[in-house]
Amino acid sequence: MLKKISKYTISLFLCLVILPIQAQKRGQHIEQKTDTVKVNLYNGATVYADIVSLASPLFAKAATYSYEGAIQVDLLHKYYPIFELGYAGANKISNENIGFNTNALFGRLGVDFNLQKKKKDSKPTNNMFQAGLRLGMSNFRYSITNVVITDNYWGGTEAVPYNNIATTKMWFEIVAGVRVEIAKNIFMGWSVRNKNLLSKDNIGGPNPWYIPGFGINSGNSNWAINYVIGYHF
Numbered sequence: 001m002l003k004k005i006s007k008y009t010i011s012l013f014l015c016l017v018i019l020p021i022q023a024q025k026r027g028q029h030i031e032q033k034t035d036t037v038k039v040n041l042y043n044g045a046t047v048y049a050d051i052v053s054l055a056s057p058l059f060a061k062a063a064t065y066s067y068e069g070a071i072q073v074d075l076l077h078k079y080y081p082i083f084e085l086g087y088a089g090a091n092k093i094s095n096e097n098i099g100f101n102t103n104a105l106f107g108r109l110g111v112d113f114n115l116q117k118k119k120k121d122s123k124p125t126n127n128m129f130q131a132g133l134r135l136g137m138s139n140f141r142y143s144i145t146n147v148v149i150t151d152n153y154w155g156g157t158e159a160v161p162y163n164n165i166a167t168t169k170m171w172f173e174i175v176a177g178v179r180v181e182i183a184k185n186i187f188m189g190w191s192v193r194n195k196n197l198l199s200k201d202n203i204g205g206p207n208p209w210y211i212p213g214f215g216i217n218s219g220n221s222n223w224a225i226n227y228v229i230g231y232h233f
Contacts, residue, residue, distance in 0.1 A: 043074035046187060048230035053086065064090040064210055068106075070228070077114060080130065084108040088138075090210035097146050104140030106213025112175065126181040126232070134173035136195070138212040141166050147206065162206040169199045169211045177226075185232040195222040 053066040068086025075081065089103025112132035144162040177191025197220045201207040208217055215222045 039076055041075060043077060044233055045071055045073045046230045046232045047071050048228040050226050050228050052225055052227045063092045064088070064216070066212070072112070080112040080114070080132070082110055082112060084134070086213060088212035092209060099145040100142065100209040102140055102142035102208060102210060102212065104138055104212045106136060106138035108134040108136040108173065108213065110134035110173070110175070126187070128179050130177055130179060130191070132175045134175060135170070136173060136213050137168065137170045138214070139168045140212050142208045144206050165206060167208065169197065169214060171195050171197045171199070171214050187230045187232060188228065190225065190227045193224045193226065195224060196220060
């Protein structure tokens with residue numbers, strides 16, 4: 001009789017100890033499955049228009065102008081491939097009365113990375129701190145007028161025009177910025193860009209003062225700011 005009572009007591013104790021532990025483990029497993037948020041590979045695309053480029057003629061005193069937009073794809077809420085397309089030009093008269101004129105399309109292809117860390121139990125957010133790279137290119141023609149050439153042998157000067165010169169310029173950009181959802185599917189954001197020219201100018205030749213998409217060609221590096229508004233589909 002005592003042995004039966006001992007066996008019953010031990011069995012009941014094991015049930016009271018082991019069953020709650022197993023239940024707790026099952027609960028934790030279910031909770032982990034519930035808290036795990038599935039992230040799709042493709043999460044839509046956003047179309048952007050750059051506001052700064054629309055106001056650029058005011059800051060440049062109408063010497064240059066640029067209009068651009070972009071379409072960006074959301075992959076895993078981490079990677080954001082982007083294609084930017086624009087139209088830009090310049091009509092500049094220098095203090096020496098040298099004229100420069102150009103206008104053309106330009107394009108950039110690149111990717112942004114979301115650097116904002118996400119908690120394990122939180123849902124993906126559409127706001128992000130981004131950093132990325134771009135590869136830009138523009139095939140354009142330009143003209144330079146009233147370039148004064150001095151004849152060192154015979155003396156005297158002559159104004160020589162350079163008309164309709166064709167060239168292709170390529171550059172890469174390092175981009176950093178912020179994007180915020182201000183209303184459902186409507187985004188605004190800004191970015192700072194460091195542009196670095198890959199195509200070198202001809203030494204001693206007539207080189208473009210302005211490169212569509214790159215900006216004023218005052219050296220191998222350039223800075224720009226973009227402020228965009230977009231809609232997510």
